[in-house]
Amino acid sequence: MQNRIRDFGVKIGNLEPGSQNKITDVQGVAVGHSTVRNGDINTGVTSIIPHQRNIFENKVTGASYVVNGFGKTAGLVQLDELGVIETPILLTNTFGVGQCMTSLVRYMLDENEQIGRTTGTINPIVGECNDMFLNDIRSLAVREEHVIEALRTATFDFEEGGVGAGTGMKCFGLKGGIGSASRKIPLSYGNYTLGVLVLSNFGSMENFILNGDQVGRRLVRKFSKAIDEQDKGSIMIIVATDLPVSSRQMKRIIKRSGAGLARTGSIFGNGSGDIVIGFSTANQIKHDQGELQSLQMLPEDDIDQAFMASVEATEEAILNSMVTAETTVGRNGNTLYSLKEFIEEV
Numbered sequence: 489m490q491n492r493i494r495d496f497g498v499k500i501g502n503l504e505p506g507s508q509n510k511i512t513d514v515q516g517v518a519v520g521h522s523t524v525r526n527g528d529i530n531t532g533v534t535s536i537i538p539h540q541r542n543i544f545e546n547k548v549t550g551a552s553y554v555v556n557g558f559g560k561t562a563g564l565v566q567l568d569e570l571g572v573i574e575t576p577i578l579l580t581n582t583f584g585v586g587q588c589m590t591s592l593v594r595y596m597l598d599e600n601e602q603i604g605r606t607t608g609t610i611n612p613i614v615g616e617c618n619d620m621f622l623n624d625i626r627s628l629a630v631r632e633e634h635v636i637e638a639l640r641t642a643t644f645d646f647e648e649g650g651v652g653a654g655t656g657m658k659c660f661g662l663k664g665g666i667g668s669a670s671r672k673i674p675l676s677y678g679n680y681t682l683g684v685l686v687l688s689n690f691g692s693m694e695n696f697i698l699n700g701d702q703v704g705r706r707l708v709r710k711f712s713k714a715i716d717e718q719d720k721g722s723i724m725i726i727v728a729t730d731l732p733v734s735s736r737q738m739k740r741i742i743k744r745s746g747a748g749l750a751r752t753g754s755i756f757g758n759g760s761g762d763i764v765i766g767f768s769t770a771n772q773i774k775h776d777q778g779e780l781q782s783l784q785m786l787p788e789d790d791i792d793q794a795f796m797a798s799v800e801a802t803e804e805a806i807l808n809s810m811v812t813a814e815t816t817v818g819r820n821g822n823t824l825y826s827l828k829e830f831i832e833e834v
Contacts, residue, residue, distance in 0.1 A: 490647065490648060490649065490812045491811065491812070491828065492509070492648070492808045492811060492812060493804060493807040493808050493811050494509070496811065496828070496831050496832070498698065498699050498807065498831075499699075500669075500699060500800055500803050500804040500807070501671075501796070501799070501800030501803070501804070502796075502800070503671040503672060503673070503793075503796060503797055503800055504671065504672045505669060505670050505671060505672070505801075505804075506670035506671070506672055506681050506683065508644075508645060508670070509668075509669050509670050509804075510645075510646070510668040510669065510670055510683060510685075511536070511668045511669075511670060511683030511684060511685040511726065511728050512643075512644040512645065512646070512668075512683065513670040513681050513683050514670070514681050514682070514683045514728040514729060514730050514769060515681075515730060515769070516538070516539035516540050516769055517536065517537065517538060517539070517644075517683065517728050517769070518536075518537040518540070518642035518643055518644055518646075519534065519535065519536055519537070519642055519643070519646040519668075519685065520534070520535045520537070520637070520638045520639060520640065520641040520642030520643065520646070520652075521533070521534050521535075521638055521641065521646065521647065521651050521652030521653075521666070522534075522633075522634040522635070522637035522638040522641070522652060523651050523652055523655050524629050524630065524634055524655065525655065526629075528623070528624040528627075528818065528819040528820065529623060529624050529627055529629045530619065530622045530623045530650075530655045530656040530816065530818045530819070531580070531581045531584065531619055531623045531625070531629055531630060531653075531655050531656050532580070532630070532634065532638075532651065532652040532653050532654070532655045532656075533578060533579070533580045533584065533588060533630060533634045533635050533637075533638040533652055533653055534578070534579040534580070534638060534651075534652035534653040534654065534666055534685075534687065535576050535577070535578055535579075535635075535638040535639045535642050536576060536577040536578075536579075536642075536685060536726050536728070537576045537639075537642045538573060538576070538577075538728065538767050538769060539769050539772070541772075542599065542600070543573070543574055543575060543576065544574050544575070544596060544599070544600045544603065544610065544775060545600070545774065545775045545776075546772040546773070546774065546775075547572040547573060547574045547772065547773045547774075547775065548572065548573050548767045548768060548769055548771070548772055548773075549571060549572060549573075549733065549734065549735050549738060549767060549768045549770070549771045549773070549783075550567055550571060550572055550573035550735065550738060550765070550766060550767040550768075551567070551568065551571060551735050551736075551738040551739035551742060551765075551766050551767075552564045552567050552568055552739075552742075552763065552764060552765045552766070553739055553742045553743050553745075553746075553763070553764045553766075554762075554763050554764075555745075555746045555749065555756050555762035555763065555764065556756040556757070556758075556760055556761060556762045557761065557763075558722065558758070558759055558760055558761040559615070559616065559722055559761025559762075559763050560582055560585050560616055560761075561585070561613075561614060561615045561616065561724075561761075561763055562585055562588075562589050562612060562613065562614040563575075563611050563612055563613035563614065564613070564763075564765070566611045567611065567613060567765070568739075571734070571735025571736075571738075572735070572773055573613060573765075573767050574610065574611060574775075575592055575596055575610060575611065575612050575613055576592065576595075576613075576639060576642075577613045577614075577615065577726060577765060578592055578612070578613070578614045578615070578635065578638070579614070579615045579616065579617075579652070579653035579687045579724050579726075580614065580615075580616055580630055580653050581616060581617065581618065581619045581620075581623060581625055581630065581653070581656065582616045582617065582618045582619075582620075582625065583625050583626075583628055583630075584616065584628075584629075584630035585614050585616050587628070587630050587631065587632065587635070588612075588614045588630065588635055589612045589614050590632070591632040591635035591636065592612040592614065592635060592639075593610055593612055594632070595635070595636065595639055596610045596612070597610075607775070613765065615687070615724040615726075615763060615765065616722070616724070616761075617653070617657055617687050617689035617690075617721060617722040617723065617724060617761070618689065618721060618722060619655070619656030619657050619658075619689065620656075620819070621656070621658050621818065621819070621822050621824070622655075622656035622657075622658070622816060622818025622819055622822055622824060623655070623656035623818060623819055624819050638652060646666075646668075647666075647812075648665070648666050648667050648668060648808055648809060648812040648813075649663075649665045649666060649667075649809065649812035649813035649814060650663060650665045650666075650813040650814055650816055651665065651666055652666055653665075653666065653687050654666035654687055654688070654809065654813070656816075656818060657687065657688060657689035657721075657809075658689055658721060658824050659688040659689060659690060659691055659721075659806070659809060659810050660690075660691035660692065660693050660695070660696040660704060660752075660753065660810070661691070661692070661693030661696075661707075661824075662693070662696075662707075662810055662813075662824060662825055662826065662827050662830075663810065663813035663814065663815060663816055663824040663825060663826050663827070664688035664689050664690075664809050664810055664813060664824075665687070665688060665809050665810075665812075665813045666685065666686070666687060666688075666809055667685070667686050667688060667804075667805040667806055667807065667808035667809025667810070667812065668683065668684060668685045668686070668805050668808060669683070669684055669800075669801040669802075669803075669804035669805040669808060670682065670683035670684070670801055671683075671796075671797035671800055671801050672797075673729075673731065673793045673794060673797050675790055675793065680729065680730050680731045681729065681730055682727065682728070682729040682731065682741075682794060682797040682798060682801060683727070683728045683729070683801060684725060684726065684727050684728075684745065684748075684798070684801035684802050684804075684805045685725075685726045685728075685805060686723055686724065686725050686726070686802065686805045686806055686809055687723065687724040687809075688723050688806050688809040688810065689721040689722050689723060690721045690722055690723045690754055690757070690760045690762065691721070691752070691753060691754050691760075692704070692753075692755075692757075693707055693708050694708050695753035695754070695755065696752065696753045697751065697752055697753040698752075698807065698831075698834065699807075700751075701834070702753075703834035704753060706833075706834055707830060707834060710830065710833075721759070721760055722760050722761035722762065722763075723749065723754075723760070723761075723762050723763075723806075724763055724765070725742070725745045725749070725762075725763070725764040725765070725802055725805075726764075726765050726766070727741065727742045727745060727764060727765070727766035727767075727798060727801075727802075728766070728767055728768075728769070729741070729766070729767075729768050729769070729770075729794065729797075730768065730769050730770050731768055731770060731786055731794055732768065732770035732771055732783070732784035732785060732786055733768050733770070733771075733785060733786050733794075734771075734783065734785050737785065737786060737788075737791065738766045738767065738768055739766070740791065740795075741766060741791070741794045741795060741798050742764040742765070742766035742798060743764070744795040744796075744798040744799050745764045745798050745799070745802040746762070746764070747798075747799045747802075748798065748799040748800065748801070748802025748803040748805075748806070749762060749802060749803075749806070751799070751803045752803055752806050752807070770784065771783045771784060807827075810826070810827040811826070811827045811828045811831060812828075813826050813827070814826055815829065
């Protein structure tokens, strides 16, 4: 059982979390990991499955938002043009994007015999962060078997921290990785959930803010060797909800993740790729569209609750990614310490 940020008495925001306080509180969403560790190699793959049906046949409403575009993601152009997601979402290291794309295509071809035969192709979605501080990224260690493992092992209760794509990540000069959180959104016409998963690999230690407290400056003084550096390295933020929204509304909601990111101390630095991908499971779009489509949409006057949920869940997910990650020694003996070793002191 991993200790998360709330276990240390830190409560973020005002909205109530879901039962697990993870992205998988959105019904049907699952997350899987493949962790690759071997000496100087510390990397992996994480999968986010939007629902448990055939995703190509039952696409989900989606959108992406680029806070700062220093990134090498795949699939976002078509996602923003059509407003739908038709594959699982994969996260990995920067040089693993190509392998993940190819492997995800193969996975989808195995699941859907009509792709490339009686219908069109497929739009694989892959996000990345640069894990070269702890990982020998030049080794190109991510293989197809790692992608398939991450997809096949996806579950509703998953590990956080230095696991899967988060294995080699650094956040505010400390160990980063995978983190998640969720929020309930009670409305007059129904109760809904919004969940966030992050791959955290960004930030300058001096700028780190913990629930409004600028603890980063105190942390810098604790290290004999400065770990502080410019705000760079990237974050991938995945937002899921069961709110009935259009792609346009989804983009508005995920934009607010940037506010949650800023609350932790990020300035969206020049070398940091800060990218958000979001989807709603409420409006599933059939691949074969032989008739008019009918989609439900949240009234704009009620969207502020979703905005707040996006902000709070993103902030808490980042903190969870840091406090669940273990201190790690990686490439060339480079070491990143876990936030949990200092949280009682700061």
